[in-house]
Amino acid sequence: MELLIASAIGVLTAAGIYMILRLRTFPVIIGTSLLSYAVNVFLFASGRLAVNAPPVLREGVERYTDPLPQALVLTAIVISFGMTAVVVIIALGAWLSCDDDMVDTPRINAEARPPEPMPRGDA
Amino acid sequence: MPAGLVAARMLGDSPAMSLFLIVALPFLGAVLPGLMIQAGRRTCFLTTLLTTAAAAIGLASHAPAILRGETVMARLPWLPELGLDVNLFLDPLGFMFAGLILGIGLLIITYARYYLSRDDNMGEFYSYLLLFQGAMVGIVLSDNILMLLVFWELTSLSSFLLIGFWKHLPEGRQGARMALTVTGMGGLAMIGGMLILGQIAGSYDLSVILTKGEMIRQSPLYLPALILILLGCFTKSAQFPFHFWLPHAMAAPTPVSAYLHSATMVKAGLFLMARLWPVLAGTEAWTVIVSSAGLATMVIGALIAIFKNDLKALLAFSTVSQLGLITFLLGTGTPFGAMAAVFHILNHASFKAALFMTAGIVDHAVHSRDMTRLGGLRRLMPITFAIATLAGLSMAGIPLLNGFISKEMMLEEALHTTLFGTPLLVAVVAGIGALLSAAYSFRLIAHTFLGPERTDYPAHPHDPEPGLWLPPILLMIPVIVLGVAPFLAEPFVKLVTGAVIGPGAQLPKEHLALWHGLTPALGISAAAVLGGLLILSVQRPLARLWDAAPRPEAKAIFDALIGAIVAAARLLTSRLHDGAFTRYAAIMVAAVLAAGLHAWFTGSGWTPGREMLPVTPAALAAWAMLVVASASLVVIHRNRLAVLVLMGIIGLMVSVGFNYFSAPDLALTQISVEVVTIILLLLALNFLPNRSPAESGAARRLRDGLIALAGGGAAAALIYVILLSDFPAASISDYHLANSYKGGGGDNVVNVILVDFRGFDTFGEIIVLGIAALVIYALTETLLSGPVRARLLNRGYEEDRAGDAHPLMMVVLTRVMMPIILMVGVYIFMRGHNEPGGGFVAGLVVAIAVVMQYMASGFEWAAKRQRYPYHGIIGAGVLVAGLTGIGAWFVGAPFLTSAFGYVTLPPLEKFELATAMGFDLGVFLAVVGAVMLSLESFSRLGRRAGTEVNDHPMDIDPSRSARRTDPMGQLDAPAGPGHSADRAASNQAEES
Incomplete structure (x- = not known):
């Protein structure tokens, strides 16, 4: 079972990294979401795996799984929603105001760019 | 708690102001001028003056204790774990410096009130000035060296603001940048030195460090600490070869030059050398480095000063030279040298601040500081002439003025100092320095005030209003009184010297006196004055020679150096940070992988020992769905809607997984976040294109794929190892x-x-x-x-709309x-x-x-x-x-x-x-x-x-x-009368 979890995290991470390296905003956002899954599951799994041992106290039950990673991951899940939403609005702003959803700056070399045309009446 | 009790507790036994308050007052007051300028320049000025006066009175309230030889302490733990506490202490040395800072501060504030024109933002100016003042007082009162470093950097920052106060002048901006670069770099070096010092002594409190001189000098880390600290002191006090920033800082308004660059900030380096004297001085390295740097600075500064035509430039280089003199005295490492240094710090502060102020007055009245356009001002500006002459002659070392006494002591000390095994070398160099100093002092007076009156002054010269000449006149009182009766200052100077050399050392027996008999030092002094007059008489031909001679221009070297550093930084940045986000992401992943690999191969503590859980068919099915969904997502990622469907599957599987592994809370949270996230992304796709174009070539995709696989593999391997091993330490x-x-x-x-x-x-x-x-x-x-x-x-609709x-x-x-x-x-x-x-x-x-x-x-x-x-x-x-x-x-x-x-x-x-x-x-x-x-x-x-x-x-x-009988198709049409009735009814129903 540990192998399944580890490989699932690996697959999510690899897919996330690949998507983050794409050139458009939307795949990059998807990539960060995938990475968020991977990171959350990673953190959760760092408390080690346990089946049928939820950290809810019961009479006579002695075995509980580690509650701390769960608490940390719970807030992380909610925060990652906030983060995704912020990134999405930034991407939307760029797209709506510049018709551009490329993540790379088009001009790599600022010095090589041709001089701006002089505004009319200023010459 | 009743107010009286608070007061009593704060003040302790004697009725004196808390040290914290003395340091805090200028900082607190710094917000006032900016606000009070709304109420007029006068109110703004008075607020600033009163703030400084309050701090000065607070300082004065400690005078009885200090004069009794006590040390006042104030402690407040801040971050005791780091050794960073707000500990302050006031001893005679700190008292003298704080007195200079606040006392001359009062004069400068008054002077600036009349100096600044209507166009200058006085509130801003005074705010910066108070900020600087607070930082300076903080330096001289700090017990904790980490606090001292904070204040030290604050003086660099506030002086940057003050030098560049006239933002429209390119010289001001360049000078401010240069000063910040040089003193800032020195400050960085000093941080390193101070940390080493604290490590050796085992405490960051000066009061502790100062008692461990022997231990520190024996330490193998002594030399690195010494060099780093001296770098900080030398850059701050403009010692050769870091002297070049000070003349460029003269682009500042004159009150700033008079305050920062003659009386206070440039003395911070001297202060620190004096403060750490008991710990650092007395070794071969100290004497060689400090006194030779001081001597070199004294001569070079004086030499350049002779040929500067700008009054303030001349004064700047003369300051460099005088600071070199004091550095040399501290570098000798003898109690007598320390006493001479202390006395000269006092004297220099008085005559040099006055000289700067008169330079400002001349500039104000004649609209020029260029000595080739001045001369003959003595009748037109008699008061200014009198002040400048007194102060200038004091600087030249003429008897009956205070500069003479301390310069005699310097020459006396030089006669007893041997460097590089050559006797008399120091005395000769010091004599040359004194001669050149006399020359530039005479030139300052002669070429500005003496000579025939001219007809082509840029403006009609006249003595200014009292606000401008009163402050320098007040400074003339110590110049004359201490020149005639130096014994008046002797108890105080000896008290401060005692604080410099530490309690264990023997105070020098010599007295401060006008007449020591026909000593060799007197001879050198007389020769220096005569030589100075001689140089003055041939200054003009010499200046032509000087101008023709090639010599390194510090600013050009500095600019070239900075340019080279910037170019190198640009080169590195443009390779790594070229605007391509995908490249940053790739670099980031690669860097994280490299760091992880390093940790993997150098770390230890992996003890796999946990039993694996059995795999169930349901878990296998969920795993398969997640893997297939992720893989499909990567393959078809250009179809963005399909991506969202696959994301939904992945999110669902993650939630199921949480639930399976005993995390019901996480499962609930994940699944509800999943819903809102998908809605959010759907909303975004409403605006963004539904498909990503195919742009990356095969090579690019291969590269990305490899990076991704490496990252994924690393994450999987890491968590696999973690899952198989037990907790290395007990969990909370x-x-x-x-x-x-x-x-x-x-x-x-x-x-x-x-x-x-x-x-x-x-x-x-x-x-x-x-x-x-x-x-x-x-x-x-x-x-x-x-x-x-x-x-x-x-915008229109890209797709057909649902009816x-x-x-x-x-x-x-x-x-x-x-x-x-x-x-x-x-x-x-x-x-x-x-x-x-x-x-x-x-x-x-x-x-x-x-x-x-x-x-x-x-x-x-x-x-x-x-x-x-x-x-x-x-x-x-x-x-x-x-x-x-x-x-x-x-x-x-x-x-x-x-x-x-x-x-x-x-x-x-x-x-x-x-x-x-x-x-x-x-x-x-x-x-x-x-x-x-x-x-x-x-x-x-x-x-x-x-x-x-x-x-x-x-x-x-x-x-x-x-x-209604209307056909359904009309629902989209504008509302008719029947509609509105219906709407009203419906709305009512909704709202009720």
Whole structure:
């Protein structure tokens, strides 16, 4: 079972990294979401795996799984929603105001760019 | 506590101002001038003056104790773990410097009041000046060297602001940058040196360090510490080869030059050398480095000064030279040298500040500081002439003025110092320095005031108003009094010298006196004066030679150096940081992998020993779905809608996984976040293109694929190892499990951790979430108020639209489900403390219930029926959570301490009430508000022109159609009379 979890995290991470390296905003956002899954599951799994041992106290039950990673991951899940939403609005702003959803700056070399045309009446 | 008691406690036994207050006053006062300038320049000036005066009086209140030989201490632990405490102490050395800073500060503030023109922002100027003053007082009163470093850097920063005060002058900006670069780099070196020093001594308190001189000098780290600290001192005090920034800093307004660059800031380096004298001085290295740097600076500075035509440039180089003199005296490492240094610091501060002020007066009156255009001013500006002559002659070392006494002591000391095994070398160099000093001092007087009156002054010369000449005149009092009767200063100078050389050392027996008999030093002095007069007489031909001779220009070298560094930095940056985000991401992943690999191969502690859990068919199926979905996602990622479907599958599998591995809370949270995230991304796709174009070539995809596989493989390997090994140390989770019920009153440990054990953390997190939502709202507002608005309103539809945008089935279903979901939300919230659930999940569930209404009946329709703004809900949530935490204060417990009890209401079962629920309510509200505000903002972007706002919850309403004979197709047409009646009825029904 540990192998399944580890490989699932690996697959999510690899897919996330690949998507983050794409050139458009939307795949990059998807990539960060995938990475968020991977990171959350990673953190959760760092408390080690346990089946049928939820950290809810019961009479006579002695075995509980580690509650701390769960608490940390719970807030992380909610925060990652906030983060995704912020990134999405930034991407939307760029797209709506510049018709551009490329993540790379088009001009790599600022010095090589041709001089701006002089505004009319200023010459 | 009664006010009187506070005062008594603060003041201690003697009626003296707290040291903290003396340091804090200028900082506190620094906000006043900026505000008071609204009330006029006079008020602004008086506020500044009174602030400084208050600090000066506070300092004076310690005078009796200091003169009795006591040391005043004030301690306040700040970060004791780091050794960083706000410890202050006042001894005679600190007292002298603080007195100089505040006393000359008063004069400079007065002078600046009349010096600054109407165009200058006086409030800004005085604010910077007070900031600087506070930092300086902080340096000289600090006991903790880490605090001292903070103040040290503050003087660099505030002097940057002051030098560049005239922002329109390129010289001012360049000079400010150069000063900041040089003194800032020196400051960095000094931080290193001070940290080493603290490490050796085992304490960062000067009062401790100063007692460990022997130990520090024996340490193998002594030399690095010494060199680093001296770098800081030399750059600050403009010692060769770091002297070049000071003349360029003269682009500052003259009061700044007089204050920072003659009396105070440039003396900070000297102060520190004097302060650390008992620890650092007395070794071969100290003597060689410090005294030779001092001598070189003295001669080079004086030599350049002779050939400068700008009054302030001449004064700047003369300051460099005089600072070199004091450095040399400190470098000799003898008590007599220290005494001479202390006395010359006092003397130099008095005559040099006065000289700068007269230079400012001349500039003010004649509109020129160029000595080739001046001369013959003695009758036109008699008062200025008198001041400049007295101060200049003192600088030249003419008897009956204070400069003479200390210069004699310097020559005396030079005669007894041997460097590099060559006797008399030091005396000769010092003699040359004295001669050159006399020359530039004479030249300053002669070429400005003597000679024939000219007819071509740029402006008519005249003595200024008293506000400008009174401050330098006051400085003439010590120049003359100490020159005639130096024994008056002797007790104080010896007291300060005692503080410099430390309690163990023997005070020099010599006295401060005008006449020591016919000593060799007197001979050198006389020769220097005569030689100075000689040079003055041939200055003009010499100057032509000087101008013709090639010599290195410090500014050009500095600019070339900075240019080279900037070019190198640009080269590196442009390779790594070229505007291509994908490249940063790749570099980041590669760097993280490299760091991880390094840790992997150098770390230890991997002891695999855990048994693996058996694989079940259900788990295998879920795993397969997740892997297939992820792989398909990568393959078909250009179809963005399909990506969202696959994301849904992945999210679902992750939730199922959480549930399977005993994390019901996580499963609930994940699945509800999944819903809102997908809705959010769908909203985004409403605007973004539905497909990504194919752009990357095969090589690029191969590279990305390899990076991704490496990253994924590394993550998988790491977690696999973690999963197979046990905890390296005992986890704090056992504490949480044991105390969840006893301390937090809840059975659901995860929820108790969130609202109780780590409540403060959660509190921060809901604030972050709220801020994220507000950012989204603000960005939407910005977009909607710009040109984007028109574009959004006028855009068409890319796809065919559904004829039935608000379908009957969905409207009815969501309406029916709304109360049910709300009920579930309340249930999840209430049980959260003891069963899986809680504020986060409940908030998400309720948000989904509300979002469904927006989706079913349209944004406008639902927004009209939403009474509470979502910002308010976020704010209320944070407030409720915060107030719950604060409630603990009223029972004397720390923030967020929870209490709980059990309540029995007859018809219900016994149930629990915990204050943590109040906190959870805050979490709930903040989550609802944040999620809704984000989604609402996105929806607001979707408004278009020409869209009818639907008045009805659904487009096709059978009950409405039955009452009307209109065909359905007309529903989209403008509302007719029949319509409005219907609308009114419907609205009434909705609102009731």
